[in-house]
Amino acid sequence: MADTLLSIRGLTKAYPGVVANDDVSFDIQKGEIHALLGENGAGKSTLVKMIFGLVAPDRGEMLLDGAAYTPGRPSDARRAGVAMVFQHFSLFEALDVAENVALGMENPPKRRDLARQIREVSETYGLPLDPARTVGTLSAGERQRVEIIRCLLQHPRLLIMDEPTSVLTPQEVEILFQTLAKLRAEGTSILYISHKLEEIRTLCDEATILRLGQNVGTCTPREVTARQMAEMMVGASFAAPEARRGETGAVLLRCEALSMPAPGAFGTPLRDISFEVRAGEVLGIGGVAGNGQDELLMALSGERLAPKGAIWFKDEDISRAGPVARRDAGLLSGPEERLGHAAAPNMSLTENGVLTAARRKALVSNGFIDWGRATGFAEEVIERFDVRTPGPGTAARALSGGNLQKYVVGREIQQDPDVFVVNQPTWGVDAAAAAAIRQALLDLAAKGAAIICISQDLDELMEISDRFGALNEGRLSPTRPVSELDIEKIGLMMGGAHDMEVAHVDG
Amino acid sequence: MDPVLLVASIMVSATPILLAAIGELVTEKSGVLNLGVEGMMITGAVMGFAIAVSTGSPVLGFLGAAVASAVLSLSFGLLTQYLLSNQVATGLGLTLVGLGLSALIGSSYEGQRAPTLPKLDIPLLGDIPVLGRMLFSHDFVVYMSLALVVAVWAFLKYTRAGLILRAVGENHESAHALGYKVVRVRMAAIAFGGACAGLGGAYVSLVRVPQWTEGMTAGAGWIALAIVVFSSWRPIGVLVGAYLFGGVTVIQLNLQAAGTTVPVELLSMSPYLITILVLVVISARGAHGAPGSLGRPFHASS
Numbered sequence: 001m002a003d004t005l006l007s008i009r010g011l012t013k014a015y016p017g018v019v020a021n022d023d024v025s026f027d028i029q030k031g032e033i034h035a036l037l038g039e040n041g042a043g044k045s046t047l048v049k050m051i052f053g054l055v056a057p058d059r060g061e062m063l064l065d066g067a068a069y070t071p072g073r074p075s076d077a078r079r080a081g082v083a084m085v086f087q088h089f090s091l092f093e094a095l096d097v098a099e100n101v102a103l104g105m106e107n108p109p110k111r112r113d114l115a116r117q118i119r120e121v122s123e124t125y126g127l128p129l130d131p132a133r134t135v136g137t138l139s140a141g142e143r144q145r146v147e148i149i150r151c152l153l154q155h156p157r158l159l160i161m162d163e164p165t166s167v168l169t170p171q172e173v174e175i176l177f178q179t180l181a182k183l184r185a186e187g188t189s190i191l192y193i194s195h196k197l198e199e200i201r202t203l204c205d206e207a208t209i210l211r212l213g214q215n216v217g218t219c220t221p222r223e224v225t226a227r228q229m230a231e232m233m234v235g236a237s238f239a240a241p242e243a244r245r246g247e248t249g250a251v252l253l254r255c256e257a258l259s260m261p262a263p264g265a266f267g268t269p270l271r272d273i274s275f276e277v278r279a280g281e282v283l284g285i286g287g288v289a290g291n292g293q294d295e296l297l298m299a300l301s302g303e304r305l306a307p308k309g310a311i312w313f314k315d316e317d318i319s320r321a322g323p324v325a326r327r328d329a330g331l332l333s334g335p336e337e338r339l340g341h342a343a344a345p346n347m348s349l350t351e352n353g354v355l356t357a358a359r360r361k362a363l364v365s366n367g368f369i370d371w372g373r374a375t376g377f378a379e380e381v382i383e384r385f386d387v388r389t390p391g392p393g394t395a396a397r398a399l400s401g402g403n404l405q406k407y408v409v410g411r412e413i414q415q416d417p418d419v420f421v422v423n424q425p426t427w428g429v430d431a432a433a434a435a436a437i438r439q440a441l442l443d444l445a446a447k448g449a450a451i452i453c454i455s456q457d458l459d460e461l462m463e464i465s466d467r468f469g470a471l472n473e474g475r476l477s478p479t480r481p482v483s484e485l486d487i488e489k490i491g492l493m494m495g496g497a498h499d500m501e502v503a504h505v506d507g
Numbered sequence: 508m509d510p511v512l513l514v515a516s517i518m519v520s521a522t523p524i525l526l527a528a529i530g531e532l533v534t535e536k537s538g539v540l541n542l543g544v545e546g547m548m549i550t551g552a553v554m555g556f557a558i559a560v561s562t563g564s565p566v567l568g569f570l571g572a573a574v575a576s577a578v579l580s581l582s583f584g585l586l587t588q589y590l591l592s593n594q595v596a597t598g599l600g601l602t603l604v605g606l607g608l609s610a611l612i613g614s615s616y617e618g619q620r621a622p623t624l625p626k627l628d629i630p631l632l633g634d635i636p637v638l639g640r641m642l643f644s645h646d647f648v649v650y651m652s653l654a655l656v657v658a659v660w661a662f663l664k665y666t667r668a669g670l671i672l673r674a675v676g677e678n679h680e681s682a683h684a685l686g687y688k689v690v691r692v693r694m695a696a697i698a699f700g701g702a703c704a705g706l707g708g709a710y711v712s713l714v715r716v717p718q719w720t721e722g723m724t725a726g727a728g729w730i731a732l733a734i735v736v737f738s739s740w741r742p743i744g745v746l747v748g749a750y751l752f753g754g755v756t757v758i759q760l761n762l763q764a765a766g767t768t769v770p771v772e773l774l775s776m777s778p779y780l781i782t783i784l785v786l787v788v789i790s791a792r793g794a795h796g797a798p799g800s801l802g803r804p805f806h807a808s809s
Contacts, residue, residue, distance in 0.1 A: 054684065074686030090681035092674050094799065103674050104685050108667065 003030045005189045011060035020046035022213040033190045035200040038210035039430035052084045053077040083151035084160040093136035104150040125179045141172040160191045169288050170491035197226035249279030252450040253419045258310040268292040273476045277450040284465030285454045292474040293454045297423045301333035302326045330418035342408040345397035350378040360415045385410030402433035423454040470494040514641045521753025523707035525652045527731035528745045530703020537696035538676035538800035542598025545728025546605020548708035551576040553609040555709025556719045565624045572709035573702040580701025584694045591804050616719045660742040676798035679805040737786025739796045752782040
């Protein structure tokens with residue numbers, strides 16, 4: 001077609017020991033939203049880094065508007081009209097919005113003009129933003145707006161978006177999609193990277209699917225099912241998890257009006273959180289990132305002690321008990337950040353296993369680690385949860401995100417908790433591994449454990465939860481059975497409209 | 508005690524620390540923790556002294572001191588930024604190297620006198636009674652150090668280069684992703700910090716004392732480091748801290764000379780104690796604002 005904006009021909013990039021991209025070719029048309037799909041490690045990031053000039057390809061060429069395009073660095077790419085919104089935001093928390101925008105531009109105008117331009121663009125595209133706010137105080141959705149506006153101010157011909165919706169509420173996703181549709185109508189091409197197949201089906205015109213660094217096919221997302229795309233991605237059918245709705249038992253964990261101050265300048269206070277969760281039940285807690293998820297997990301795990309009488313485990317007040325005491329009692333937790341919070345990056349899997357399982361699995365005797373048992377425990381987890389690694393002696397940081405996630409979640413499940421609190425169990429994990437982790441959670445619940453799953457992935461919560469509540473600015477909405485909900489009601493709960501009748505009148 | 512002389516000598520006493528601290532502030536704003544300030548200062552002191560004595564020009568001495576310390580700081584930069592050595596250990600090593608190197612170079616200069624800087628005779632301002640002699644009859648380095656504080660403040664706040672420097676220090680991964688040369692920015696900041704520390708050291712050996720004795724900076728570099736932290740990385744705080752330290756130093760020396768009943772040891776300790784106390788109080792109330800990437804090694808992988 002004559003309307004090709006970017007043509008990628010045989011791009012190849014190898015790192016020591018792994019070929020990240022192997023002879024990848026595809027075209028992006030003008031005014032097209034082109035999806036780039038693939039599992040973790042399929043080479044999507046490397047590919048966009050080459051397009052954005054962060055990495056130089058070993059072989060192959062790119063043509064932009066018919067002319068050779070070889071960006072040596074991001075500023076070359078920006079000059080050529082290629083802009084990128086990063087997955088892990090490339091923002092500076094201590095600087096304000098205007099400064100952040102200026103840093104992403106080639107020739108930023110004077111501060112006052114820039115502030116005016118930011119306001120103009122944010123109004124045109126329906127992305128409200130105050131240029132003088134410090135980025136550290138913004139929500140994830142607002143931060144993304146900063147990135148998008150930074151790109152739009154340079155009038156890009158190609159906008160690359162790396163997993164843009166992973167941090168947004170359904171309403172924010174809708175706003176984003178409207179913005180993208182508007183851009184498409186103006187003739188801007190968009191390269192859209194995502195795991196979320198339904199999104200791609202509603203938004204994208206064309207999809208290129210990568211597997212193990214190779215282009216395994218293109219399709220028109222509207223014409224195929226999500227499952228077909230997923231299978232192309234994974235290369236094999238995977239089992240969708242299946243809820244085993246058993247009988248729910250006694251209340252295992254109860255929170256009564258739990259309030260705690262924010263742990264730091266950028267934290268969120270917990271306000272008056274009450275819920276209970278029964279044996280055999282999965283309670284899903286949704287909400288946009290930064291609304292108290294981490295703080296709630298810390299309060300439940302015992303990392304931060306709650307005020308007396310706030311947290312009851314099997315009808316005992318454990319609010320003032322530390323993590324070790326809670327673990328001994330059978331309340332286990334898995335925090336969000338894999339590297340640094342859930343696992344010590346430089347320690348081996350065995351050592352990481354000892355760190356949480358030492359007492360429950362009796363891996364320590366007389367103060368000495370029983371390395372035999374510890375290795376055995378790590379091997380059990382690796383085997384049961386299909387962790388792909390050379391062995392239990394491997395350092396945690398050497399594992400891919402999905403595999404380490406399977407290990408840190410599996411490590412807790414293997415200890416047979418009575419209550420398991422987990423934050424973002426499948427964040428940044430590919431579809432097959434995510435399905436395995438969800439299944440493991442459901443199996444655990446079927447065995448009579450109570451599970452609290454905090455997640456920003458609503459599809460996931462709908463799939464595994466029995467009841468659902470949403471966090472908003474540290475408040476938890478009343479929890480409701482999932483069967484009563486639809487995506488719109490959930491969005492309103494996440495937005496803080498706890499009383500839905502009122503919200504409907506207002507909206 | 509003559510208040511005119513007192514204020515005048517406070518300014519002289521504060522200047523070396525101010526110079527070293529403002530340089531270290533810029534280095535730390537770029538995300539590099541260089542603990543070698545003391546070593547760079549003493550190197551600047553000996554090089555400045557040696558060059559001034561052999562050329563007879565104190566101005567050349569200051570220039571040489573700045574260059575020598577900048578070169579020394581670049582060795583720190585090479586180790587930490589390119590070879591990714593640990594910044595804390597390397598900085599401590601730099602201090603030890605500086606102390607040893609300066610003793611070696613300086614041994615033949617002990618006991619000599621350096622040519623001192625002429626006092627500037629500022630017309631009009633210098634003629635104001637009292638204030639004129641107090642504030643406007645110093646050498647050019649005193650004014651330069653004050654101008655440097657203002658310049659650094661304006662640079663960081665208003666210029667694009669300053670914004671990039673802060674961005675690199677705040678989050679080096681993001682800065683790299685946006686295409687800024689993290690290592691290059693940091694090397695420049697390290698060199699600037701080194702040059703400033705060198706000037707500060709030369710001021711000690713050429714103006715304040717003015718002669719060469721081994722280890723003559725006597726911990727001024729460490730105080731400069733502390734001032735940067737407690738000032739919450741703000742140039743104005745650095746200025747306050749340096750003058751406070753300089754002030755207490757001069758006052759306690761005067762008290763010692765006057766023969767008060769307070770033990771000498773306590774008096775000698777007081778500048779360090781009071782400076783740190785005041786700065787702790789200031790920083791406990793205000794925002795901390797440590798650069799997000801301070802001291803973290805950066806390697807541009809993938």
